Amino acid sequence: MIERISILGTGLLGTSVGLALRSSGFKGSIVGWNRSPEQGQLALKMGAIDSVESDPIGAARASQIIIIAVPIYATLDLMEKLASVLGPNQLVTDVGSTKRVISEAASRLYNTPERAAFLPGHPMAGKERGGADNADATLFRGAVWLFTDDPTWKRSERAAALTADWRDWVMKMGSKTIDLDPVRHDELVAWVSHLPQFTATALSALLEEEVGAAPELKDVGGRALREMTRLGSSPYSMWRDIAHTNTEAVERALLALEQRLAHLRENLRTPELRDEFEQANKFRRE
């Protein structure tokens, strides 16, 4: 049914999608485009795509499903450009980490019976280092893939069928899907994804200042320190658009953590410390 899929952006996520589609049995053709041609060639060499196109619009035109896997502002830009050249027999989806602004654009530009469908998506999978060379066919196995589909959108019958097909492929790649309202999505990921990232960034930056001059002391912290700072390697380029498009929710989460740390600091020698540990223990209890 799906003869051709386009992956616009063959970085870590885009290339992993190509590899995962192949290892889940997708038999159609997969074409790729990337802003930097080297990443496109690497994805081709890794078998994630069958050919590299030099232009994203050209790459998208003849495909039934178009997956946008670039940062959020670049996603919005591609959404604008693609909306006028695609039609009701095509589905566009994305992998962006915030969904409010993308869902708004999807309402404005897509999802009428005359236009292409757009299904906003967000696989909760990644690595602290991006790039096609870190891509992995099993990246989405066991992960949650969030969608912020809107039941009021009116899609053509063909576009609705493609949407169902894509959900099937996501499950074949090993992910569990959850549907959320886009505003609720952004609030939730502010807590469970963006707050942990920004905490690791602040902790790593602080420790670099305090013990960075004595690299042998970094070993002293052992596994616990390595885990708490691994996300500190995440690049700004991956997180800038997230900070810009989910600012208020992230601000609330950060402020709440600052207050929680202050509470703990003020209670290092009081019985209140026990309550904090017991509350924390509950979160990890399976």
Add this chain to the structure above:
Amino acid sequence: MIERISILGTGLLGTSVGLALRSSGFKGSIVGWNRSPEQGQLALKMGAIDSVESDPIGAARASQIIIIAVPIYATLDLMEKLASVLGPNQLVTDVGSTKRVISEAASRLYNTPERAAFLPGHPMAGKERGGADNADATLFRGAVWLFTDDPTWKRSERAAALTADWRDWVMKMGSKTIDLDPVRHDELVAWVSHLPQFTATALSALLEEEVGAAPELKDVGGRALREMTRLGSSPYSMWRDIAHTNTEAVERALLALEQRLAHLRENLRTPELRDEFEQANKFRRE
């Protein structure tokens, strides 16, 4: 040369020491004591010790090396009790996470030519769950084992030789040793060990409040969230004495992190965010 070693406290660390000594070729006898007899029996069954004693003083009396592996206040208590019954042919060492108060007690109660030696130690290894059942012969492999030995202490020749022997066993168990001043030790571990722990506790406690009622949403965070909250499982019983005996250094580290998070929060939409990410990236660069 060493015929008998005593392990006082056969929890995670004590039992792991017994297992690691055996797998590193220690041929003498190892006796154990534990406040809760079940943990002692478990350590015996696991082969970490050869016999269980019902009284720590009795267990220590006939041993050349006595390893105290209990929380810090209990360590100070045992140090007091043992000092009057042990002699200059014996070495006591410990595994406590803060060293200032223990080193002070070691100066006061040990380390004269007529008394037993005390070598304050701190293996930077552990797990978020304690107990003999989580013990592991390889726990110390690749870890750093800190000592806060004091060159002004005057030990008997025999006690000095036992101190050198114990350092050899620590290296045979696979650890790298580093010697630090006790005050510097407590400052360093406040940054690289205690701050990461209290951050994970605060983050886990906060997230339990925010998303704890919807357990399926915990999965959404994926590996990043699991890593950033794994230490949230650590029990209060393991951390209370640390908070009490390293309060000022931990307060300073927590306050610095609160300020760093506030700075990041105030700069989510400014170029300053790039600087924070770049500073954090440096910490993880090998």
